[in-house]
Amino acid sequence: xxxxxxxxxxxxxxxxxxxxSCAASGFTFSNYYMAWVRQAPTKGLEWVASxxxxxxxxxxxDSVKGRFTISRDNAKSxxxxxxxxxxxxxxxxxxxxxxxxxxxxxxxxxxxVTVSS
Amino acid sequence: DVVLTQSPATLxxxxxxxxxxxxxxxxxxxxxxxxxQQKPNESPRLLIKxxxxxxxGIPSRFSGSGSGTDFTLSINGVELEDxxxxxxxxxxxxxxTFGAGTKLExx
Numbered sequence: 001x002x003x004x005x006x007x008x009x010x011x012x013x014x015x016x017x018x019x020x021s022c023a024a025s026g027f028t029f030s031n032y033y034m035a036w037v038r039q040a041p042t043k044g045l046e047w048v049a050s051x052x053x054x055x056x057x058x059x060x061x062d063s064v065k066g067r068f069t070i071s072r073d074n075a076k077s078x079x080x081x082x083x084x085x086x087x088x089x090x091x092x093x094x095x096x097x098x099x100x101x102x103x104x105x106x107x108x109x110x111x112x113v114t115v116s117s
Numbered sequence: 118d119v120v121l122t123q124s125p126a127t128l129x130x131x132x133x134x135x136x137x138x139x140x141x142x143x144x145x146x147x148x149x150x151x152x153x154q155q156k157p158n159e160s161p162r163l164l165i166k167x168x169x170x171x172x173x174g175i176p177s178r179f180s181g182s183g184s185g186t187d188f189t190l191s192i193n194g195v196e197l198e199d200x201x202x203x204x205x206x207x208x209x210x211x212x213x214t215f216g217a218g219t220k221l222e223x224x
Contacts, residue, residue, distance in 0.1 A: 035213075045153075045161065045204055047213035061212045095160060102208025103151040105172075107160040 002026040004096045004108035011114045012086055022079040022096030022108055029077035030054075033099040036070060036081050038092035039110075046092075049081065050099055063089075086115045119143055119207050121216035129224040130195045138219045140188040140205035149209035150188045152181055155218075156201045164203075165190065195221070 008020040020036070035050040049070040050059045058070050069082040079096055091114050097104040120143040130136055140150065152165040163172050165181035168188055178193045192199055200223060205216040 044217045045155075045206070045215040047215070050213075059211055102149055102213070103163065103166050103206065104153075104161075105163050105166075107162065109160055 002098065002106045004098065004106060006094065006096050006108045006111035009094065009111035009113045011116065013117050014087060014115055016086055017082070017084045018086060018113060019083070020081040020094055020096075020111060020113070022081075024077045024079065024096075024098075027098070029072075030074040033101075034070075034072060034079045035097045035099040035104060036079075037095045037097050037104065037107075038090075039095070040089075040092045043092075048094070051079070083113070086113075088115050091115045118212055119146060119210060119214050121205050121207060121214055123203075123205060123216035123219050125219060126217070127220045127222060129222050130200075131224050132197055133194055135191065135193050136195055136221075138190040138192075138203055140183075140190070140216050142186045142188075142207060145185045146207040146209035148184050149207055150181075150183065151206045151208060152179075152190045153204045153206065154199075154201045155204065156198075161204065197223070 003025045005023045012018050036048040038046050038048050051070045055072045067085045071080045093110040093112050095110045096108040098106040122141045124139045148168040150168045153161040154164050155161040169181045180191050182189050200221050202218045202220045204218045
């Protein structure tokens with residue numbers, strides 16, 4: 001059974017940093033692209049970043065480019081999202097997803113990030 | 118960026134009826150259009166991929182159609198457990214984008 005378990009969320013002040021983790025199990029992690037998708041409170045879904053199976057290529061939405069870094073450790077079957085220079089508009093539930101070509105076939109339970117002073 | 122416009126924003130339904138939800142793209146996405154269901158306080162789950170391809174474990178009452186810019190998600194015989202928000206997503210180009218969602222509520 002595919003499982004994606006996020007951790008690392010919490011309350012952080014604007015301008016500070018936070019690192020999310022996603023522990024994957026139930027599939028061969030190194031064979032799949034992975035992605036982060038977020039959802040602001042009472043809002044819709046928004047793709048944040050994707051990473052290829054090897055970690056050799058990464059892709060970001062413009063609003064997080066230069067502030068967020070997606071990475072992975074295939075030996076640990078873990079996906080990361082380093083978030084720097086956080087802004088209030090980054091407040092959201094962040095979902096770890098398995099990306100299959102161009103859609104998201106499995107989702108974690110989500111982790112809440114609140115950016116507020 | 119490809120903008121996906123979903124309509125209606127909210128749909129009031131009666132159990133047993135057949136309904137259709139619309140997703141319109143600002144430019145052609147071929148059939149790289151996928152549908153997700155999000156129940157209250159749950160994570161989204163994939164319902165339909167590539168506009169019309171079924172997903173293992175998803176009830177057969179869910180079906181999709183369309184190509185290019187106009188897409189439809191149909192539910193043949195709505196059940197109470199289908200009261201959720203439905204999102205479309207395009208995978209034809211980066212950034213991946215989602216529609217704003219259609220909320221199904223009980224009439």
